[in-house]
Amino acid sequence: MKRHAPATERNRAFILDVLRPRLAGRRRVLEIASGTGQHSVYFAREMPWLEWQPTDGDAASLESIEAWRAEGPENVLPARRLDVTSDWGDVEADAVVCINMIHIAPWEATPALFAGASRLLAPGAPLVLYGPYRFGGVTAPSNVEFDASLRARDPRWGVRDETDITRVAEERGFARRDVVAMPANNHCLVYERSGSGPT
Ligand SMILES: C[S@@+](CC[C@H](N)C(=O)[O-])C[C@H]1O[C@@H](n2cnc3c(N)ncnc32)[C@H](O)[C@@H]1O
Numbered sequence: 001m002k003r004h005a006p007a008t009e010r011n012r013a014f015i016l017d018v019l020r021p022r023l024a025g026r027r028r029v030l031e032i033a034s035g036t037g038q039h040s041v042y043f044a045r046e047m048p049w050l051e052w053q054p055t056d057g058d059a060a061s062l063e064s065i066e067a068w069r070a071e072g073p074e075n076v077l078p079a080r081r082l083d084v085t086s087d088w089g090d091v092e093a094d095a096v097v098c099i100n101m102i103h104i105a106p107w108e109a110t111p112a113l114f115a116g117a118s119r120l121l122a123p124g125a126p127l128v129l130y131g132p133y134r135f136g137g138v139t140a141p142s143n144v145e146f147d148a149s150l151r152a153r154d155p156r157w158g159v160r161d162e163t164d165i166t167r168v169a170e171e172r173g174f175a176r177r178d179v180v181a182m183p184a185n186n187h188c189l190v191y192e193r194s195g196s197g198p199t
Helices: 006-022 038-046 057-070 110-120 141-153 162-171
Strands: 028-032 051-056 094-100 126-133 175-183 186-193
Touching: 006 038, 006 094, 006 126, 006 175, 006 186, 028 038, 028 110, 038 051, 038 057, 051 057, 094 110, 110 162, 110 175, 110 186, 126 175, 162 175, 162 186
Parallel strands: 028 051, 028 094, 094 126
Antiparallel strands: 126 186, 175 186
């Protein structure tokens, strides 16, 4: 039920440093692909002015999120099932965070993520991605190895290129605002809903 991903404890403080200033004026955060739920309770505890909405497309993850939530701060909302490639329902938020999903899902999940978020977010709202990325085709050797292992598990998975991500983001009404280098050859890609593009 309650699952544990050790990597979340290694990366969470670094991700928090990126999130805190960008979520300072926000009220409700939609977390896509919350996984175990460990990040959800940590970020909600560290940013108590927020309502944190954890979601995942996978039923076992929702159970784990709920188990963590039971011991967590009160500003974590009940976990919701949300597959980015399906109907997002009546979810509300003024920021979106998605950690370690787009390399471990088919490419279609990336345009679906930005399309769903573009319907949800008002101009100026942030969308923050975290994970391993290529930049102009180039990435660290550890990410090249990781990419091979992902593709061996599912040929539709793989480390994505920031250029491709930003292209689909722009097509769906987002502008790239920041690229923040993180430990272990990961990055945060920070996007902002523009005043133009699909609504
Ligand atoms: C590697 S885990 C990352 C979980 C968590 N964010 C973390 O960093 O520990 C990837 C997560 O993406 C979710 N996922 C994959 N495809 C998805 C989709 N189409 N919509 C929503 N979640 C998805 C999986 O269920 C899984 O929980």
